[in-house]
Amino acid sequence: MKIIDRPRVGVPAEQVTSTIAFNRIRVGMLLLRLRALIALIVLIIVFSFLSPSYLTAGNLIVMTRHVAINAILAIGQTFVILTGGIDLSVGSIAGITGMISGGLLDQGLALPIFGVVVFFSVPVVIAIGLLVGIVFGGVNGLAITRFRVAPFIATLGMLYVARGLAELRSNGGTFPNLAGRSGLGNTGFEFIGVDSVLGIPVGIWLMVLFGVVAALIAARTPFGRRVYAVGGNARAAVLSGIRVNRIKLAVYMISGFCAAMAGLILTSELGAAYPDTATTYELNAIAAAVLGGTSLSGGKGTIVGTIIGAFVIGFLSDGLVLVGVSTFWQLVVKGAVIVLAVVLDQAQERLQARITLR
Amino acid sequence: MASAHSRASRPDDVILRAEAISKAFAGTLALDEVTFNIYRGKVNVLVGENGAGKSTLMRILSGAEQPTAGRILLQGEEVKFATPRDAAQRGIGIIHQELNLFPNLSIAENLFAGREPTYPGYIVDRKRERLMASKLLERLEQRLNVDLLAGELPLGLQQLVEIARALAEDVRLLIMDEPTSALSAAEVDILFRVIEDLRDHGVAIVYISHKLGEVQRIGDYVTVLRDGRLIAEARMAEVDTSWIVERMVSRSQRVAFSRAHVSRGATVLQVQELTLPSPGAGLILDSVSFSLHEGEILGIYGLMGAGRTELLGCLMGDQKLARGEVRIMGRLATAQDPASRLGLGVALVPEDRQAEGLFPGLSVKENIVLSSLRRLSKLSILSNHLQDEAAKRMVRDLSIATSDIGRPVSELSGGNQQKSVVGRALLTQPKILLLDEPTRGIDVGAKAEMFGIMGQLADQGLGVIFVSSELKEVLAVSDRILVMARGRITAEFAAEEATENALVQASASREALEALP
Numbered sequence: 001m002k003i004i005d006r007p008r009v010g011v012p013a014e015q016v017t018s019t020i021a022f023n024r025i026r027v028g029m030l031l032l033r034l035r036a037l038i039a040l041i042v043l044i045i046v047f048s049f050l051s052p053s054y055l056t057a058g059n060l061i062v063m064t065r066h067v068a069i070n071a072i073l074a075i076g077q078t079f080v081i082l083t084g085g086i087d088l089s090v091g092s093i094a095g096i097t098g099m100i101s102g103g104l105l106d107q108g109l110a111l112p113i114f115g116v117v118v119f120f121s122v123p124v125v126i127a128i129g130l131l132v133g134i135v136f137g138g139v140n141g142l143a144i145t146r147f148r149v150a151p152f153i154a155t156l157g158m159l160y161v162a163r164g165l166a167e168l169r170s171n172g173g174t175f176p177n178l179a180g181r182s183g184l185g186n187t188g189f190e191f192i193g194v195d196s197v198l199g200i201p202v203g204i205w206l207m208v209l210f211g212v213v214a215a216l217i218a219a220r221t222p223f224g225r226r227v228y229a230v231g232g233n234a235r236a237a238v239l240s241g242i243r244v245n246r247i248k249l250a251v252y253m254i255s256g257f258c259a260a261m262a263g264l265i266l267t268s269e270l271g272a273a274y275p276d277t278a279t280t281y282e283l284n285a286i287a288a289a290v291l292g293g294t295s296l297s298g299g300k301g302t303i304v305g306t307i308i309g310a311f312v313i314g315f316l317s318d319g320l321v322l323v324g325v326s327t328f329w330q331l332v333v334k335g336a337v338i339v340l341a342v343v344l345d346q347a348q349e350r351l352q353a354r355i356t357l358r
Numbered sequence: 359m360a361s362a363h364s365r366a367s368r369p370d371d372v373i374l375r376a377e378a379i380s381k382a383f384a385g386t387l388a389l390d391e392v393t394f395n396i397y398r399g400k401v402n403v404l405v406g407e408n409g410a411g412k413s414t415l416m417r418i419l420s421g422a423e424q425p426t427a428g429r430i431l432l433q434g435e436e437v438k439f440a441t442p443r444d445a446a447q448r449g450i451g452i453i454h455q456e457l458n459l460f461p462n463l464s465i466a467e468n469l470f471a472g473r474e475p476t477y478p479g480y481i482v483d484r485k486r487e488r489l490m491a492s493k494l495l496e497r498l499e500q501r502l503n504v505d506l507l508a509g510e511l512p513l514g515l516q517q518l519v520e521i522a523r524a525l526a527e528d529v530r531l532l533i534m535d536e537p538t539s540a541l542s543a544a545e546v547d548i549l550f551r552v553i554e555d556l557r558d559h560g561v562a563i564v565y566i567s568h569k570l571g572e573v574q575r576i577g578d579y580v581t582v583l584r585d586g587r588l589i590a591e592a593r594m595a596e597v598d599t600s601w602i603v604e605r606m607v608s609r610s611q612r613v614a615f616s617r618a619h620v621s622r623g624a625t626v627l628q629v630q631e632l633t634l635p636s637p638g639a640g641l642i643l644d645s646v647s648f649s650l651h652e653g654e655i656l657g658i659y660g661l662m663g664a665g666r667t668e669l670l671g672c673l674m675g676d677q678k679l680a681r682g683e684v685r686i687m688g689r690l691a692t693a694q695d696p697a698s699r700l701g702l703g704v705a706l707v708p709e710d711r712q713a714e715g716l717f718p719g720l721s722v723k724e725n726i727v728l729s730s731l732r733r734l735s736k737l738s739i740l741s742n743h744l745q746d747e748a749a750k751r752m753v754r755d756l757s758i759a760t761s762d763i764g765r766p767v768s769e770l771s772g773g774n775q776q777k778s779v780v781g782r783a784l785l786t787q788p789k790i791l792l793l794d795e796p797t798r799g800i801d802v803g804a805k806a807e808m809f810g811i812m813g814q815l816a817d818q819g820l821g822v823i824f825v826s827s828e829l830k831e832v833l834a835v836s837d838r839i840l841v842m843a844r845g846r847i848t849a850e851f852a853a854e855e856a857t858e859n860a861l862v863q864a865s866a867s868r869e870a871l872e873a874l875p
Contacts, residue, residue: 216739220739220740221735221738221739221740222731222732222735222738222740225724225728225731225740226728226731228717228719228720228724229717229720229728232717232718232719232720233713233714233716233717233718235713235714236708236713236714236715236716236717237717238676238696239674239676239696239706239708239714239715240696240700240728240729240782241696241697241699241700241701241729241786242697242728242729243695243697299717299719299720300719
């Protein structure tokens, strides 16, 4: 389809007006497509008028640190949603990861047979934590592909199971000391949640890393293309030679991996492992993906959109706090924004259909 | 005339007359001044090849569509049906070929959906509903638990429930579009007893079927359509199978798409005793054996439900329950999954383009390259250059009309969408190409192009299997033709010896079907 820019001489009047109307539709389309980004810019402008401290380097870094956790969760969530699934267990997986890693740092791994307690270095603990996330995601994936449990149910079950296991790990208690001891060689866990590199917290760098790699995977690898294909038309995907179950298993493992990373950063930030860490974070992650234009029916959405969505949610909540809006109103505003995002999404679809009809 | 007719001495009474009905769709004339008489208390059979206009005519009579010209006379009075509801209020019921049941509701709930018996007020009288449902089913000689979910019934029973639903309304005229395509022989007998019962109660039946044996058994009148025109109307008692077949098939020449038949190459596909059990009982495919050669177009003709689509599904590894031997290029294909079959050199263009072929949200390019991503990547990263090159080559080779391969595939016309699916299959460099009704829903020009493409592919050495229910198409492009009926191969013809009559007889005549166990 070509963009008709200027009517030539001799074009009938009604065609001229329809061309103008058509251009207006195209502009509207562009605005709708960039709505998340526009919303983010508007948010920043409005809040910087309302509060002078909003648009300062310090505050921006604090807010982006909050965003990073949710963005990493939402990146994994986006892969799942692109296949037409959903992952409700990411908050709980973040929680169990924090507890297992925190426990390893604080108390080590007791091996009663040998009568010893083993302490691992921080990189190993982080690796174990990430592995835990992959395993929990894999269990989700197997329930969904091998046992044909609906994704909503399988991950809802995991939401409870993983949270319960997190509580069981410490019998409901906290692992308060994650600093490690230099004698045991396990110091430095604060690096991922507290430390900065080039003046920017490591958590933000990790978000950038995850974002770039995920965007590359989604847009530029065979795997990413197949994820879109499975969400777009699962039946056609099977007949096109795509091993649909493998793709589905992989996206839940990716989601578990991202959840684990978020759980580790959050635990490091807090300086202690609490069993109820990241409770209800799955909802923020889903909201970020949806705000960023990911369709819950699958096949449509981008990683960049999701990250912008996470920024909108984070910058909105923190802005409301800064301006002094009550937490109750914050909930109302956040909920309304999410629904509005989907309303605009529908408007975009209708406009797209009108353009296609021409 | 009257003496040949046993039941009534006076001439039969026309309850509904469709007079000089024409229907135009975007430039093509689906119906061209067709006049169709429906006699009261008779079974009025309507036959014709696919595309003859039967379904369009029925859609007009049931109010689903309005004629471009012509009028409908109901008992001599002109009527206009703006909606199916209008027609229903005049006592016209229709049983569609596709099932329209709610699989999640019980039989009783299905039978009375939208007109549930209620207590005074809004509460459904479930007891009465179940009782009425049982009575309806008894009329169909079925003693079923009416609380069973419709979705859990075998297909044949679902069809009977559909029929019972039409009976639940007081109909004067009942249209049945291929009602037996999913029924077993015993169920067909039951249906025929119901039809006879309705007929004796003065209900006019319009019966559409491809199964000529069946229509001769049940029909009182027969009307033949061809290419949207009325060809003949007669009393069934006065005609025979060959009379009907002669009028159904046109005498037009086959030159339109004919191709020079090349000599056979090596065997690329060898199928032995392929059997596919049906999820209910019985067999969808029953010991099917055949082979396909390099450079050959093998046409497979058969009616709906003959097992053609399932046969292709088995070859593509999409039917987990299939038994038997499939050898591709001499190698035994063991794994039942499409990805490994694709690796062995088999590619399928599915029958239902929208549901099984296209990714509507993806671009033309993405649709074309989707099965060949590995080959179009460098170091596991998709190469834009390789993808563009591959997609553009397919767009050029198949003359896919698109201004920009980055546009969504859903913006293309049906024919070009189909070519995109074919392009995806070809890009995998298959040795065997399976085409399931590749010309369905595309215009005449696109069809001709599709045949040209098939010919070229065969000339390049591909083995092509072409499944179609369009007689002329199968005859025009195939080097060899297999005819299927009830899950079996009933006949094989070389291109030179095949005729339309022979194909129809092998696929549908009573003798052909009865010759099967």
